Amino acid sequence: MAGKAQAAVLTGPRQIEFQEFVLPEIGPEEGLIRMEAAGLCGTDYEQYAGHLTGTPWDITPIIPGHEIQGRVERIGAEASRRRGLKEGDRVVVEAIIPCGQCFQCAIGATTLCESGLGYGLYVRSNSAPHLWGGYATHLYLHPRALVHKVPDNIPTDILSLFNPLSNAVRWAYELPQTGIGDVIVIAGPGQRGLLSVVAAREAGAGTVIITGTKQDKHRLALAKELGADATIEVDSEDPVRRVLEITGGRKADVVLDVSAGATAPIIQAVDMVRRGGKIVLAGLKSFKPVGNLITDKIVINEIQMLGVLSAGWVSIEKAIDILKRRGHELQALCSHTLPLEEADKAVRLLGREISDGPEVVHLALTVDKSI
Ligand SMILES: [Zn+2]
Ligand SMILES: [Zn+2]
Structure with missing residues (x-):
């Protein structure tokens, strides 16, 4: 041939x-x-x-x-x-x-x-x-x-977008079982963080909050367009206090960390997730240890911490379905x-x-x- x-x-x-x-x-x-x-x-x-x-x-x-x-x-x-x-x-x-x-x-x-x-x-x-x-x-x-x-x-x-969206489907929805009315905080507005806003909305989340730095202004604005209810700029605001304010003290059902390199979001996640809530870890930290993590908080509050790397067949099929129905809304990404x-x-x-x-x-x- x-x-x-x-x-x-x-x-x-x-x-x-x-x-x-x-x-x-x-x-x-x-x-x-x-x-x-x-x-x-x-x-x-x-x-x-x-x-x-x-x-x-x-x-x-x-x-x-x-x-x-x-x-x-x-x-x-x-x-x-x-x-x-x-x-x-x-x-x-x-x-x-x-x-x-x-x-x-x-x-x-x-x-x-x-x-x-x-x-x-x-x-x-x-x-x-x-x-x-x-x-x-x-x-x-x-x-x-x-x-x-x-x-x-x-x-x-x-x-x-099928690959990052399939990750978002698995990380923001399937694995933490995010459902109708849930509060989810997404740390990091990269493409996976932004698509996690979409996946969380698809899952029926009641409140979607996303955090980023001053540099992320454009991405945080995009997150709003994609359906985030609130954005937090971590350089100028205390993310834990803001989540408490936004949720009326209830805290988040799910916190998804998709930030690259920063370890502070993990420490904060432990304080902003509700008792029995879930923290999904997806952001790589260049093998840095997470300083000052108090694991007793995880034990006492029965917090579940889940590591994720990729997504497989079912998540990809769901991502393709989302792209079929509302792909046009994702053009700005x-x-x-x-x-x-x-x-x-x-x-x-x-x-x-x-x-x-x-x-x-x-x-x-x-x-x-x-x-
Ligand atoms: Zn990739
Ligand atoms: Zn094998």
């Missing part, structure tokens, strides 16, 4: 090189995806900047891109039958390719699969069939890859789309190393059909 794929390959920290790969032959259980877009998140920047040292994701050369959407370009007969997919179908592909056999897969926790196979972070580009990442014109569809069929009519940039050729600039924009005017909230690399 003729044809070549083009890919942005990360060959070392801060080094992106464009390379060509021959399109692979596709066996009966495999497929080939024509990329439409790859969404970017903080992990893309950490990977680019070489900050993943000491993690399993510290590998090069690699085609980055783990938030994948595209169309089925070729599919083997067996894969087509089993997956109910045909050429031309629009899909999103999960980052992790579960082995199906390890302990975590066996108990259904495929996102915790120990096998280390997946897209964008897991397999070197010198390992055939090479196309293991989303910063490319094509993606190899492994027989065990998890693929969701998606409607044609969701705009490219809106659909590229999609601040940037750049072509694949500008991968290097895209990652640096995301990392706030450079700016091109409007603040980056959500960024997607798109693949032009003409490449």
